[in-house]
Amino acid sequence: MRDVREALMAGRTSDGKPVLRPLSPHLQVYRPQITSVLSIMHRGSGIWLGFGTILLVWWLVALAGGAGAFAAVQRFLGSWFGMLLLFLWTAALMFHFSNGMRHLAWDAGAGFEKPTYHASGWTVVAAAALLTVLLWVIGLALG
Amino acid sequence: MANGGNMMMRSTLGRVRALGAARHGLADWWGQRVTAAALVPLSVWFVISLLAHRGADAAGMARWAGRPWNAVLLLALLIALFQHLALGLQVVIEDYVHGEAAKLGTLLAMKAALALLWLAAILAVLKLAFAG
Incomplete structure (x- = not known):
C-alpha cells in the first residue's frame, strides 16, 4: 500500500480474491439526510421490534399459564428496566408504523417529489414522537 | 431448439433448479406489503386494547384474550406480525451476511426461532380461547 487512501479501495472480487480498486461511495461519504436517516431507522426499528416479539410471546404464554406466571411478567414490566424497554418498544413501534404508512404510499406511487418526501419524513418524526408521548401519558395517568 | 425444445425463455437447468421468476418473483415483496x-388496523386495535386494560388482573386479561373475536384478532395479529417479521429479517440477513453457508445457516436459524416463538404464542391464544 503506497497511500493511506488505498485503504478505502480494498475490496474483493466475486470469487473472493482481495483486490485494490475504486469502490462505490459508502455511508461515510454522504452527509446524513432525513431520507437516508429514516430509511436506516426503519430497518433498525424493525429489527428492534423483532426482539420485542419475545416479550409479546412471553406475555401471551404467561397469560395462558395462570396468575402466578402472569404476575412474573407484570413484575418485570413494572421494574425500571422493563419500563425502559417498553418505552423504547413503544417509540420503535410508533416510528415503524408511521414510516410504514409512508412506505405504503410510495408503493402506491405517491409522494416521490423532493419537497413531498422531505415533508412526509419530518411528519413521520413528529407523529412518532407525539404518539409515543401520548400513549405514555394516557398509560401512566390511567395507571 | 437449443433450449431443449421448450418454447420458454428459460434454460432447462434454470427450470430444474427452480431458478428465476415465473411470475412468483414478487411473492415476498407482495407478502411484505399485504402483511x-x-x-x-390490527396493531391499532392491540395497542388500544392494552391501554384500555391497564391495571387488569390476570383473570380479567385472560377473559379478554379468550373472547372469540379477540382471540381471532390476536391470531390474525400473530400471523401477520410473524410473517412480516420473517420477511423483513430475511432481507436484512441477505443484505449483510455474506457467504452461502453463513447466509443459509443464519436464515434457517432465524426462521426456526421465529417459528417456535410463533407456535408458542398461537398455542397460548388457543388455550385462552378454549378455556373460557
Missing part, C-alpha cells in the same frame, strides 16, 4: 397493510 404491513393488515398490521395497520
